[in-house]
Amino acid sequence: MTALPAYPGCRPLELADRELFAGRFAALQPRVSELTFAGLYLFRHAHDYRLAALGDTLLIFGSGYGGDPYVLPPLGGDVRGAVARLLADGLALYGADDRFVERQLTGLAVELTEDRDNFDYLYLRRELAELPGNRFHKKRNRISYFEARHAYRVDRYAAGYRDGCLALTEEWRRVRGDLDSPSLRLETAATAEALQLADQLGLAGVVVTVEGVVKAFALGERLNDETAVCHFEKADPFMDGLYQLVDREFCRLAFPDCTYVNREQDLGEPNLRKSKLSYQPVELVRKFRVTRP
Structure with missing residues (x-):
């Protein structure tokens, strides 16, 4: 610094x-x-x-x-x-x-x-948990595609899933390819530490397994009395529809008493921005940089 x-x-x-x-x-x-x-x-x-x-x-x-x-x-x-x-x-x-x-x-x-x-992208939690109406039919179709091809199980994250989630995180990094990227290394390290310290940090989330192997997980925490924030989401990129499924299950199970879920920023990445907008945010929480004139 x-x-x-x-x-x-x-x-x-x-x-x-x-x-x-x-x-x-x-x-x-x-x-x-x-x-x-x-x-x-x-x-x-x-x-x-x-x-x-x-x-x-x-x-x-x-x-x-x-x-x-x-x-x-x-x-x-x-x-x-x-x-x-x-x-x-x-x-x-x-x-x-x-x-x-x-x-x-x-x-x-x-x-x-x-x-x-x-x-930050702010959504109605119930909408993402239920994906109702025509606005979300593509999301539901992707999930149906996954469900038709895989027998899966969804559980809340617990220590027994830690090793499987860590293995998936390492595979996620490998698939991303650029192992020398500082931001990729930092993201991987933060995810691994979150999995190890979830209880101490007040994190909660969901895990999706296929044939007993962890294929997706999402972790977050309470941001305020009515909003949860999802910090980490990883899924097997070769299983079409899995990201949509784990997102839905996080919103359905992790913080069911919250009205909203904050899914953080897009960092200016065009594909990520397109994806986040496709989930129909109810608000973009504006952030400002403040300096002297």
């Missing part, structure tokens, strides 16, 4: 910090997918996440894949004061949504830049 101005107690993120975040996230009710403890912890190496304090306000510093430093929306305490200090120090604020802009940035001299590639 590029050198930061001095902030009290700046240090790497640790697993024990989960309790430190719990009350702050409960009060904030975040809508941005980055603002979960598991998401921060599992991608702490990818983005060099670090914690610091500014009075009673918790700061989360990170860096993009290109090395540019940023800070996520401050948590607790004097948020407006913290934002003013951070911007004065030349830092950019990443991940501010509309609600944060309205509540914390009104009246401040700031420049807002929409980050479309990182907008």
Whole structure:
């Protein structure tokens, strides 16, 4: 990470910090997918996440894949004061949504830049669990294609499936081909750690097996009181319809009391954007980069 101005107690993120975040996230009710403890912890190496304090306000510093430093929306305490200090120090604020802009940035001299590639896709969970009507007939057809060719089983993720999910993750990386890609290695490592620490991080999900072999899984966590977020989804790419099936089953079984599911961003990848839009999001959760004018 590029050198930061001095902030009290700046240090790497640790697993024990989960309790430190719990009350702050409960009060904030975040809508941005980055603002979960598991998401921060599992991608702490990818983005060099670090914690610091500014009075009673918790700061989360990170860096993009290109090395540019940023800070996520401050948590607790004097948020407006913290934002003013951070911007004065030349830092950019990443991940501010509309609600944060309205509540914390009104009246401040700031420049807002929409980050479309990182907008989160928000869906009605029940729609993705049931895939009703003509809008979803192609998804249902893909699932029917899979079901007609494979005898399968769906279970909630548990430790007994860990090794099978890890093996599938490694196969997913192999099929992707570019083993020297830093982002691919980081994604694989984060997925593996999520599988190993699911209970400690509060992750839940589903597993699909075919003839006793794990062929797909999805893992996520609660983002706020009414929204779940899916962080990881892997499936055998040679089984047509399996991705649609595991997506449906995650939405059906993992967080049945949630109204919405956040399926994160498309990162500007055209095929991923097309896929996410095809699931009929009810909202794109806008994110802004905030800087001084």
